[in-house]
Amino acid sequence: MNDDNALFDSVLTDYFHAASPSDFFAETLETRLAAAHLEAYVNLPMSRRSSVRLRLAVIGVVIALGLALALIGPERVWAAFQQFWQRYIPGIGLFEETNALSLGKPVARTEAGVTFEVQEFVATQEDTRMRIVIRGLPLQGMPEVPHISPEAIIVERLDGKRLRWNTAFYGRVWPPCEAAECPELEEEPTDYGLGYILEALPPDTESVYVIWNVNGLVPGSEWSDRWVLEIPLSPLVETEASGFEQLIYSPEAVLSIDDMRLSIKNVVQASDRTVLDVTWSMPRLEAVAQASEMALIDDQGRRYTLLPGAMDLDEVSPDPIAIATEPSGSRRHLRNERWTFEPVAPDAITVTLQIGTMYPRADAEGSFAFDLPAQPQEGDFVPIDQTFEVAGGVLRVASVRFVSGTVVIDSRDAPPTSRKDQLLVEVELDVMEQPPDGRYESIILEAGWSGPSWIYPDPISSESSGIMVTRLVFDPDRIWSNHVQIHFGEVTIYREGPWTLSWDVPGR
Amino acid sequence: MKRGKNHGLEDHTSSDDELAIRARGDPSAFGLLYRRYLDRVYCYVFSKTADPAIAEELTSSIFMDVLEGLHRYNPRGTFAAWLFTIAQRRCADFHRSSPPLPLLVEALPTFEGQPEDEMVRKDLFLRLEGILTSLSEEELNMLRLRYAADLSHAAIGQIIGKSEAATKMALSRLIRRLRALWEIDDE
Numbered sequence: 001m002n003d004d005n006a007l008f009d010s011v012l013t014d015y016f017h018a019a020s021p022s023d024f025f026a027e028t029l030e031t032r033l034a035a036a037h038l039e040a041y042v043n044l045p046m047s048r049r050s051s052v053r054l055r056l057a058v059i060g061v062v063i064a065l066g067l068a069l070a071l072i073g074p075e076r077v078w079a080a081f082q083q084f085w086q087r088y089i090p091g092i093g094l095f096e097e098t099n100a101l102s103l104g105k106p107v108a109r110t111e112a113g114v115t116f117e118v119q120e121f122v123a124t125q126e127d128t129r130m131r132i133v134i135r136g137l138p139l140q141g142m143p144e145v146p147h148i149s150p151e152a153i154i155v156e157r158l159d160g161k162r163l164r165w166n167t168a169f170y171g172r173v174w175p176p177c178e179a180a181e182c183p184e185l186e187e188e189p190t191d192y193g194l195g196y197i198l199e200a201l202p203p204d205t206e207s208v209y210v211i212w213n214v215n216g217l218v219p220g221s222e223w224s225d226r227w228v229l230e231i232p233l234s235p236l237v238e239t240e241a242s243g244f245e246q247l248i249y250s251p252e253a254v255l256s257i258d259d260m261r262l263s264i265k266n267v268v269q270a271s272d273r274t275v276l277d278v279t280w281s282m283p284r285l286e287a288v289a290q291a292s293e294m295a296l297i298d299d300q301g302r303r304y305t306l307l308p309g310a311m312d313l314d315e316v317s318p319d320p321i322a323i324a325t326e327p328s329g330s331r332r333h334l335r336n337e338r339w340t341f342e343p344v345a346p347d348a349i350t351v352t353l354q355i356g357t358m359y360p361r362a363d364a365e366g367s368f369a370f371d372l373p374a375q376p377q378e379g380d381f382v383p384i385d386q387t388f389e390v391a392g393g394v395l396r397v398a399s400v401r402f403v404s405g406t407v408v409i410d411s412r413d414a415p416p417t418s419r420k421d422q423l424l425v426e427v428e429l430d431v432m433e434q435p436p437d438g439r440y441e442s443i444i445l446e447a448g449w450s451g452p453s454w455i456y457p458d459p460i461s462s463e464s465s466g467i468m469v470t471r472l473v474f475d476p477d478r479i480w481s482n483h484v485q486i487h488f489g490e491v492t493i494y495r496e497g498p499w500t501l502s503w504d505v506p507g508r
Numbered sequence: 509m510k511r512g513k514n515h516g517l518e519d520h521t522s523s524d525d526e527l528a529i530r531a532r533g534d535p536s537a538f539g540l541l542y543r544r545y546l547d548r549v550y551c552y553v554f555s556k557t558a559d560p561a562i563a564e565e566l567t568s569s570i571f572m573d574v575l576e577g578l579h580r581y582n583p584r585g586t587f588a589a590w591l592f593t594i595a596q597r598r599c600a601d602f603h604r605s606s607p608p609l610p611l612l613v614e615a616l617p618t619f620e621g622q623p624e625d626e627m628v629r630k631d632l633f634l635r636l637e638g639i640l641t642s643l644s645e646e647e648l649n650m651l652r653l654r655y656a657a658d659l660s661h662a663a664i665g666q667i668i669g670k671s672e673a674a675t676k677m678a679l680s681r682l683i684r685r686l687r688a689l690w691e692i693d694d695e
Contacts, residue, residue: 008690011632016655018633021550025564029571030542036575037535149565363533446529450582490533 032168086248087236088268088275091195092122092129093314094248099203100124101233107210109227112219113138116227118210123233128163128198129313130155130210135191138219148192154211155198163208167197169311195313207232246270251503257358258437259283262291264353264503265336273307274344276353280335281324293356293497296341298348304341312338344505352502358495359441362391364488370400372482376474378404378423390443391491393435398428398464400486407473425450425472427486431465435493442468444489449478524587532579541587542571549595551656556599566602570595589666592657596649596667639689647682654679 087097101123108117113136120131132153150168157163170193201208207230214225247269255262261281268275274296296304315338324332344351366388373380380402387396405424427445434440442459450472459470472486522530522540530537549570554563573594581590640648646668653664665675 004691005687007632008636008687011636012651012686013655014629015633015636016555016652017551019551019554019560019563020547021564021567025567026546029546029568030539032568033542033571033575034535034539036572037531037538149568151561151565151568446582448582 088246088248088270089120089122090273091131091312092120093312094266094268095122095124095129095314096126097236098125100236101201101203101205102236103231104234107229107231109229110136111227112221114218116212116229118229118231121208121210121231121233122236123201123205125203126200127166128155128196128201130196130198131313132194132196132210133191134194134212137190137192137217148194148217150194150196152213152215153194153196154213155196156209156211157201157205158207158209163198163201165196165198167313169193169195169313195311197313201233205233247505247507249506253353253501253503255353255355255499255501257499260360262355262501264501267351267503269344269346269505272343274304274341274351276339276341278337278339280337282333282335283330290359291355291357292359294339294341295354295356296344297352297354298344299350300345300348302345302348304344307340307342348505350502350504352500355497355499357497358499359492360438360495361490361492364388364390364443364491366390367485367487368397369483369485372479372484373402374482376402376423376476378402384427387432388488390440390488391435391493393440394432395440395443395465396430396432398430401426401428402474403471405471423474425474425486426460427469427471429465429467429469431467438493438495440465440467441492441494443470443491445470445472446487446489447472447485449480449484450475528578528581528587538575538578541574545588545591546571548657549591552592552595552652553599555652555656557602562602566595566598570598573598586663586666588657588659589663592653592659592663593667595657635690639686642689643682650675650679650682 086094087100088094103118103121106117106119108115110116115133115135117133117135118130119133120129122129134148148170150165150170155163155165210229210231212227214221214227216223216225218225218227248266250266251264253264259282263279263281264276265279266275266277294306298304324334326332368384368386368388370382370384373382382400384397384399387394403424403426404421406419407422407424408419425447429443431440459468461468470489522537524541524544527537527541527544531541546567550563550567553566553570554560557563557566570591574591577594581587640651643651650664650668653659653667654661659667661676661679662672664679665672668675670678
């Protein structure tokens, strides 16, 4: 290689590596991804994993936990909940109301059918919280609702200083549903919701600007267009519209279920809802449980059911998958959740939390191999007859068969919700022995020869066992040998309760 | 030269596919994949956008897409190809909705060295950019995948739909052509 070639190669390499992400960006994004990971994979039962994108959209979604908030640690944030002067606002969460400023009513701008609305804005001594919705973005010709990143919205003081955000939620949301017929969850939502926790404002702030860098998303707009809303701030009115005072307390109640513990950290009893902040403590991450059929019951037998709802800005702890060390030295995984129920009656003296069913999860180890038919086609059948100990029970892999089924193509190159028929591999499982105290709910099967990743079939319920089992795509292009393997992935167990936990309502 | 920083501890013992499988239930495994690929994704996106703010926005979107698609990723030893296929699509979405982009030199961060070194570096980059403007978008993309994303020939081939051998041949020819243009430019 001559000197000129060496120089050229060096310049070429340097040119493409001359830029790198800032440490702040790298750390902030990593924290956001960790929180989003928790929401997408850890909190989700296996049977719903195929709709992670939808799930993310439903709840308003991506949680960004920033460096500053992470640095101060969960103890200080949770400790803040113990303050006496607290207030709860749906969507905003719990905050200390002393000297808090807020937006009296939503402020919006509408143009070309698109509405940009700041719905809530609360500034406390600790931080500033804001909820935004963008409606009416054009959908025609787009495979999905356009992506709006949290960086596209800026909060600016009147002196020009921009507020740095620590936490941001963003994602597609449905419009408020007050009619009897609300959209099915499987339909794609069309609005875009964003929520922010930003740095605190000076206490004498009278207004701020909220700026949306439109980036060409509004029909007829220029790439550089900015929509600016002025947000007037005034002292938070310390009254409840219904006249029912909020009651916020920490019952410190703990429920033990096998080796898992559920503790209730905070309770908010408001006129339109009852909010519980709970913490799961588990011996290992894989044992993360999903609870369902939850309800509150008061001392007069009145029952209050769980409400679906948008996520509050403070809903996830700064350290969502914290690890705690027990006095014995053993380590436990902690997971914080917020559950919202119908409002408990003001005259209730005691409240009981009831959990109907639980879905603990476990890794399922083991694999089995079989020889492929010469030219696999629908109806081909391969007997297996092997047994495996899985999560304390015993499963028998009876057979593998080839079927024709519909798969979803989740590729940006394909039209939305594309489907096609494909040769699939189904595994028939028999339950020889159910796990202790429960039964098999679902199981993930994996194989390196199945794919590609953006084509996936729905799982099926095994005829003989009733277990939901993933199916595998048979793709001849990925077959290297006619002797192929299938691995067990993760198993979910169904356990029936009920489990109950009671506490007294203070002052009643 | 300002090379990519190592944002956090690395795990050199696990393959991408092992991490991708573990990452479905273990956020720390996803964190390792993220740290392994952040600089490469950012460099690739920056080379296509020439704007640090947009590069950060697109990089965020790409990793969110990866996170969302992780449960459907089938381990085949091609995680990098899968990741950069997503990156390529994200960048294509951006280019469909934005004005033509400037070249990179003016957008690059300042070199952490002597001012005279910075001038030399800028001159060399301008000279290179003059040559790169003669390339097709397809050729430029191959260079970005090779030099900004640090991908193997096999991975690049999977992204652009060519065999490993054909990709190697095409890149080799391209580099030879660029070297020749570089020498002519020097004269």
